[in-house]
Amino acid sequence: MAGGRRLMARDGARPSYDPAGPDHALRAALQDLRTGRWMAMRTLLAETTPWWQWTQRTQVLAAAAAGTDVVRAWLTEEPDSAHAVVMHARVGVERALRARRERHRRTHELWIEAWDAAQTATVAAPRDPVPWVCLLALAQLDPEQRWEEHRAAAPEPMLPPGPWGLLAEADRRDPFNREAHHRMLQFLYARGGSGRLAEAAGYAQWAAGQAPPGSALHLLPLYVRVERYRRDSGHDAALDLHWVVEEADREARRALHSWFERTDPAERALPDLNHLAHALWGALKFADAARVFEAIGPYFTPPPWMYRTPDRDRAVEVFVQARDRCRAAAEGSRP
Template identity: 65%
Template sequence: MPEEEFRPVYHPAGYDGGLRIALQDLRTGRWISMRDLLAETPTWSQWTQRTQVLAAAAAGSNVVDAWRTEEPQSVAALVMHTRVVVERTVRAHREGHPRTRELWREAWQSCRLAAHNSPADPVPWVCLLALAQLDKEQLQQEHRMSPPGPLLFPGPWGLLTEADRRDPYNREAYHRMLQFVYARRAGGSLAEAVNFVQWVVSGAPEGSPLRVLPLYVHVERYREERGYDKALDLHWATEDAARDARKALHGWFDHADRTTSSLLDLSHLAHALWGALDFPEAARVFEALGSYFTPLPWAYRTSDPSDRALAEDMFLRARIRSLADAREPRPGANR
């Protein structure tokens, strides 16, 4: 297909065909495919990813309640119920809904029940980390534990430890911790975020998607500095940003299976490499994305981050530029 005819697709399942089918059925009120998919999920990492995507789709319906009614002893149904109530609580908080505190209490109780009934599962602890961002004043003791290293902040380190114990370097757990940093009422969130991701990357094993985490902080810094000001685009060509992009490329992407990789991680890496003018390497990541696209982080490079069409246009421009450069013959290549 000619590049000018290429149109990217946004789908939360990405390359996960089984998840795509489960989502289709879920949206029509059917839960059997969801149950069967979760029953055959091979790793805690994929279990975490699948339950998160399914919950985002199920939060506006009662399909998980129907599953629990039919199979009241199902631990997977209980975990999905927990996912759904946490998703609803976070959304209510974001929208300033008057029932947020009530939903928060219900979600917290469901997390504890799921943790008790599925003791090896990291998801209940990941969900508790998601709820921690609602406690901006850090009033709860479990949200202001002493940090494990210098330059880090008091926070829900015990919850992270529990998730880590069950699935070391669980991607969502650390992203939830980063969201907690941004939500803290204490000042210096970006500085704390930088210290946090540097601490994470220093311990994350080769091939871990957490090697991409610093790129999310670069995007947040760009967003806070009103990234649609084109004069700020040079941020991505700075030594720090370019170095973090290369580290993510070689420390994660070169070892990753694209069919199980987060589309958001791939998008952030393609965006960072393109911004650093490293077009041949960016092209590799765009090729791994295939036909898929995520609005973020591209939306922050536009005049209206809420307009998905503008984000798609920015993505296409970056993709075309990177692929064109990668296909240009290099001087002396045929000598």
């Protein structure tokens, strides 16, 4: 089946967005969850051991469960389950962040509930990085940094105060945890202002510089570049040069060589693959981008492609055009 999907993708079929991507076990648990059942989720998480996979699966499951009472039913049935406690925190965080985006009147209440649930999870699962990732995610709801834990001194003098203690706790349990560092970026974005975006760029470069070969943190500068483009779209006539300047080219090549070529294909997150393909395509590195498109296969993620068109529903068309252009260039360069 996987080979058939890959063939379809190479033949030019439109890719699809699927939060589970190639993780078929996760997809099955999601389908079960959407019917109001939690046993498949419970079994899947019991079988999930690497922290990178645990972090990824709990995030995707929480996004699907946030509009339901499935996790609450699980926790009620098994109140001593550390996995259920962690998922309860995950769902609480997802609801609080959604409420903030929608400017819901219960945002503060949901925030406090999620914070309490995450604190409980740090006790129930003391070796798990995810409860600390949850607390980091909630930090973006405090852009004024009124909470003391959100204004700790940075480990580097050029970086701003922030939830560094929370990041350190996540890193202590899972060094270079991908989501933890993305949550830190989101906190820096939430502080607002063009100067603050420069802080985010500095942070991304610092984190990537600390990361070992194969770490997904090498892609952080690509995410910041997309965020800058998103904010400037429609206001800057020079945006076409945004992707081909020397710095953008260097960031794309560094991510290719330090991450894509040095990590296990099973550990590559779809958003990372899409951001790398997008960066290489924008930097006119078509042959290299074609390799990444091949790794993406029949799936895609709307960001970053949705920011390259005024009509965000046409993101998949931008993706397909970029993929086909890169494949054609790569095939034309072969002897």
